Amino acid sequence: MKITRRRALGLLAGLTAAIGLPSAWINRMKTYDGPVSDHFDGLRFFDPDGVPPKSLAQVFSWQFGSGRQRASWPESAPSPHADTPPARIDGGKVRLSFVGHVTWLIQTAGLNILVDPVWSMRASPVSWAGPKRRNDPGIAFEALPRIDVVLVSHGHYDHLDLATLSNLAAKFSPRVITPLGNDVTMRDADRAIKAEAFDWHDRIDLGGGIAVTLVPTRHWSARGLFDRNKALWASFVLETPAGKLYIVCDSGYGEGRHFRRVAQAHGPLQLAILPIGAYEPRWFMRDQHMNPADAVKALADCGAERALAHHHGTFQLTDEAIDAPVIALGEALDEAKVPRERFAVLMPGQVVEI
Template structure:
């Protein structure tokens, strides 16, 4: 098989969103500098309970290997739903609108919070290749209510979308809460983005009695060839009037330690938002992305009363079919004897109220 330069670059761009594969860009932006800790060695962040990310050689083995079996997604898979959110939600209710992939709008206590907002057509470092949308965002950008806070979990392209953050900044000027180092990525692209960076276990008051705590998750990050793990990644525990909401934007399962620790330190949890997609091939993805069976174990470990699924069906980051995560989730729930209504799958534009 001939590895042309364009084919290699296209493969790398196509993997960038799913796994943080080094993009073809050599980033020259500033990187985080701070004291050594139990998850920062002075140069790079690391997960004491995780594993290092896959190498470039392993990436190319997956992307260009002759034995690769990549399911073909439909060119367009529209959701039958579209949400027009109210300006605000007051009182003790929490309204969650699924935008698509890992993007959510959370409305509660008069506060409007976006999680990992992506309205772009591609999640890639280049315009000519990489994962593109297979359905529209569940909320049209112009239908968004005033956004007060944005939570960004890490720097991979399908979670930290600079174009969307700039649009939000220009229209709403929200606070952007993110793990250490990602603020530098944002401000290097657009100085108007009001990014605030925090470490694992930091608790941040958001207003209206709402707070968020950044918690460890089994993942990693990169945007360029020189910035692998130069920024931190996290999940979120959101304190709301209806209870705590555990938002896992990207994570492998490992031995389940991360989920059990959240249950111990932050439980009881009213709701968990857990990823179920972007998991094939398992030899490559298992350390950084859960499959549906892993997600069911994570639900049991964290002990949340209810779970919502995400990270599937919008961008084809990996090799499984577009409907495989939903089918496999139902099977995993049945095998674990967990009612399917406890772990719900939404389409973009659908809404849940707690």
């Protein structure tokens, strides 16, 4: 197969979204500068319980290896649901609306919180190539209530969407809570983005009795050619009147240590939001993305009362079929003798209240 320049750039855009492959056409970016710690060596962040990201040689082995089996996704997979959220939710209830991929609107105690907001058509550094949305956001951007807080887990393009963050800043000017270094990326793109950067285990008061703690997760980060692991990544524990929500936007499973530590430090957990997609081929993806069987083990490890699935069905980042994660999750739950209703799968636009 002939690889044209346009095809090559499109491929790199897709890889950047899926695994943070540095993009050769992006110039050097400003990066985090801070003191050495047990997960920062003065130049790059690392997970003491994790593994380094895959090498460029391994990337090309995956992409161009003769045995690759990449499932074909439909051009469009629309959800029959669409949500028009209320202006606010007061009292002790929590309303969670699934926007798609890893984007959620969480409403509780008078606060409106977005998680990893991506309204762009592509999870990519360019608008003309890279993974394309297969379904519309479950909430139209124009239908959003006033947003008070945004949580951004890390810098990969399917999580940190600068166009969406700029639009949110222009319309609502929310606080943006993110791990160390991602604030540099945001402010370098748009000074109006009110980014606040924090380290693992930092607890931030959001007001109204709501707080969020950044917790370690098994992943990594990159956006440009020179910034691999120069910004931190994290999961979130959100304290709400209905209990604690554990929000895992991207994570490998490893030996499950991170999930058990969250249970020990922050339990009991009312709800875990866990990724189930972007996991094939396993030899390449297992260290950064859980498969559904891993997610079921993670639910057991963290001890949450129930779970919601995400990170599937919107952007084709890896090789599995569009419906494979949901099918495999059901099988894994049955194998573990966990009731399927304990680990629910929503479509964009569907809502859960606790």
